[in-house]
Amino acid sequence: MLFSPLTLGEIEIPNRLVMAPLTRLRSGVEGVPGPLVAEHYRQRASLGLIVSEGTYPTPAGQSYPGQPGLVTEEQIAGWKKVTDAVHAEGGRIFAQVMHGGRVSHSDITGGHEIVAPSAVAIDGEVRTPNGKKPYPVPRELSTDELPSVIQEIVTASRNAVEAGFDGVELHSANGYLLHEFLAPNTNVRTDSYGGSPENRARFVIETVNAVGEALGANRVGIRISPEHSVQGIAETDPPMSAPPMKSWWTPSPRSTSPTSASSTMIPRVSSSRTCVSASTAPSSSTPASA
């Protein structure tokens, strides 16, 4: 089974071994992947699919010194050499697009302000080029500026395609910006992007939809890590606290009508649109669009 082919959206993968995204921090101050990065991925091209290390879509979204970006012409050109090397070996590679949100420091972002869903800092220290420092209190993104953050992620995703990637994976896990919107302790907003689990999922779903529209949903994935309390995230929603499933999920006529869902909501991309399903969905039912 592991070594049998699989269709993943638009691409065929020859085996089911997928390399998880692994940050290596080898792209220097300018965030440009060089020959060492190309060789790293080229060596792994026999895997069914590679998902790249997290790459920042905007300088404010950089979480680590040496992390690569998908913003500048030089970064795109650097990634083109990486994807060419992987493709020359017969491999496939997706870019992981990762806005770090509050997991950063202005010493890392080149002075760019640290932003997040809410002004809640991580309790602890961050390793910067100038030594360890306390995590800063991020500035809360205003409702009006959320579309521009989504646009940055869309542009970086387009840049990934220009750089030769076969698709993108949006990083909505492990405590970074998208995950910060999902979690109740990092998202204490009072607008329509905060409060209920449905509201907290809104920014993530809008982002996936926007990138899916720009690239075609068949080459867009998303990584989530429900209840993974890392980097100060605390997903404390009690079970069964999600809104009634019927508000965003239409059961098929054959199913028994569900009235509630687990608090674990899983945004995912289907062939042409973003769907929202729940881990408690009856197996006889077909999720419909959100």
Ligand SMILES: Cc1cc2nc3c(=O)[nH]c(=O)nc-3n(C[C@H](O)[C@H](O)[C@H](O)COP(=O)(O)O)c2cc1C
């Ligand atoms: C050094 C290192 C770098 C990582 N970088 C990323 C990353 O850029 N993006 C991401 O989604 N996960 C990243 N992860 C998480 C891994 O993809 C993976 O989920 C984690 O190591 C757990 O793997 P396991 O379930 O096989 O134990 C990283 C993990 C490690 C150890």
